[in-house]
Amino acid sequence: MVIRVFSVFVVLFLSIGAARGAEIALTGATIYTTPVAQPIPNGVIVVTDGKVTAVGARASVKVPPAAEIIDCTGRVITAGFWDAHVHFMHRIWADGATIPAATLGAQMQDTFTRYGFTAVFDVSSILENTIALRKRIDAGEMPGPRIFTTGFALMPANPQLPTAVYESMGWMPMTPPEIADPAAADAAVNTALNSGADAIKLFISAPSKSTHSPKVIEAATAEAHRLGAPVFVHPNSNADIIAAAENGADIIAHTTPLSGPWDDAVLSAMEDRDVALVPTLWLWKYLVRNAPQARQDAVVETELAQLRAWIARKGTVIFGTDYGAVKPGPAEDYALMAAAGMSFRDILASLTTAPAKRFGRGADLGQIAPGFTADLVVLKEDPTPDVRKLADVQFTLRDGKMIYRAP
Numbered sequence: 001m002v003i004r005v006f007s008v009f010v011v012l013f014l015s016i017g018a019a020r021g022a023e024i025a026l027t028g029a030t031i032y033t034t035p036v037a038q039p040i041p042n043g044v045i046v047v048t049d050g051k052v053t054a055v056g057a058r059a060s061v062k063v064p065p066a067a068e069i070i071d072c073t074g075r076v077i078t079a080g081f082w083d084a085h086v087h088f089m090h091r092i093w094a095d096g097a098t099i100p101a102a103t104l105g106a107q108m109q110d111t112f113t114r115y116g117f118t119a120v121f122d123v124s125s126i127l128e129n130t131i132a133l134r135k136r137i138d139a140g141e142m143p144g145p146r147i148f149t150t151g152f153a154l155m156p157a158n159p160q161l162p163t164a165v166y167e168s169m170g171w172m173p174m175t176p177p178e179i180a181d182p183a184a185a186d187a188a189v190n191t192a193l194n195s196g197a198d199a200i201k202l203f204i205s206a207p208s209k210s211t212h213s214p215k216v217i218e219a220a221t222a223e224a225h226r227l228g229a230p231v232f233v234h235p236n237s238n239a240d241i242i243a244a245a246e247n248g249a250d251i252i253a254h255t256t257p258l259s260g261p262w263d264d265a266v267l268s269a270m271e272d273r274d275v276a277l278v279p280t281l282w283l284w285k286y287l288v289r290n291a292p293q294a295r296q297d298a299v300v301e302t303e304l305a306q307l308r309a310w311i312a313r314k315g316t317v318i319f320g321t322d323y324g325a326v327k328p329g330p331a332e333d334y335a336l337m338a339a340a341g342m343s344f345r346d347i348l349a350s351l352t353t354a355p356a357k358r359f360g361r362g363a364d365l366g367q368i369a370p371g372f373t374a375d376l377v378v379l380k381e382d383p384t385p386d387v388r389k390l391a392d393v394q395f396t397l398r399d400g401k402m403i404y405r406a407p
């Protein structure tokens with residue numbers, strides 16, 4: 001698959017790392033340079049002009065005399081986190097070009113940066129609005145994560161979306177495009193990618209039971225890949241996953257616990273095409289929270305079994321919350337991923353190296369190494385014994401600039 005090289009935006013540095021040539025040094029933390037390397041105790045990271053220029057044990061890294069020191073003694077540092085399943089569809093994000101900067105900055109903090117998210121992938125929203133948000137962050141108007149977006153998901157014809165409930169969900173009114181045939185898929189993919197989208201999202205089936213035909217999925221993925229963009233899919237069933245994987249999709253954006261366990265046909269279709277899975281385990285638990293306990297238990301059991309089976313096949317897992325359908329905050333997802341058998345390091349890979357690689361940024365994001373962009377998370381404490389601690393963030397840095405500082 002061809003992966004688009006995403007645009008690298010110029011970021012105006014607001015405070016730390018503000019001037020050209022500015023150096024900072026984060027000292028004293030345990031550093032996980034990658035999810036697989038041995039952690040460096042009492043380490044030092046030197047950042048120059050937003051890039052990591054040195055990382056190692058305190059004894060072996062020289063701290064430049066002019067560097068601003070950020071004392072991280074007792075903390076744990078990892079590469080910046082990705083949330084690869086979010087939506088900017090709540091009305092708090094509407095009129096993205098004109099939301100007061102302080103308000104928008106506070107929203108970005110409460111939703112993303114306080115949890116260490118330095119990159120988020122929006123997988124259905126109003127494209128122009130999400131791009132307006134992205135432009136303001138990248139211009140340095142307020143701190144926030146890197147935003148990648150698919151724009152509107154492409155729906156099957158006559159989807160009968162429950163638009164009447166958007167108001168009660170707090171969502172903006174919106175009308176995603178409906179795709180009737182392969183020619184329409186081709187046109188919609190071109191329109192989105194030529195208008196600033198970074199990827200394509202397909203809703204494989206709709207509430208009306210209308211479903212994208214294999215030819216439509218194939219046309220959309222072929223055109224997206226030709227233009228260097230990956231394709232996310234929202235499956236509602238195991239059959240949707242098979243159709244998506246067999247026709248070229250790259251990222252399965254949910255498990256499907258409402259349609260029963262994954263059999264060999266589902267898992268083999270995913271494995272054969274090397275898709276990545278975004279499990280969104282908390283989403284399903286949240287959606288059935290008012291159901292009888294036995295139903296809740298069955299849904300959680302099924303989603304854990306699906307993720308467990310995918311891990312057993314050594315499949316790629318990418319972290320995502322489905323913020324927009326659930327409240328902000330990844331701790332419940334971390335706990336559920338651990339319950340499915342993922343270690344702290346496995347979850348860290350899903351937050352860092354796996355998304356960076358899948359989205360074509362493996363050479364500059366996802367690791368802490370000389371030459372890499374200084375997107376960093378400083379955790380309050382070691383998450384090894386309790387993965388929920390991955391959500392307890394002291395500092396978040398993007399491009400070497402502090403974009404969140406815990407009170």
Ligand SMILES: [Zn+2]
Pocket residue numbers: 085086087123322325
């Ligand atoms: Zn979603």
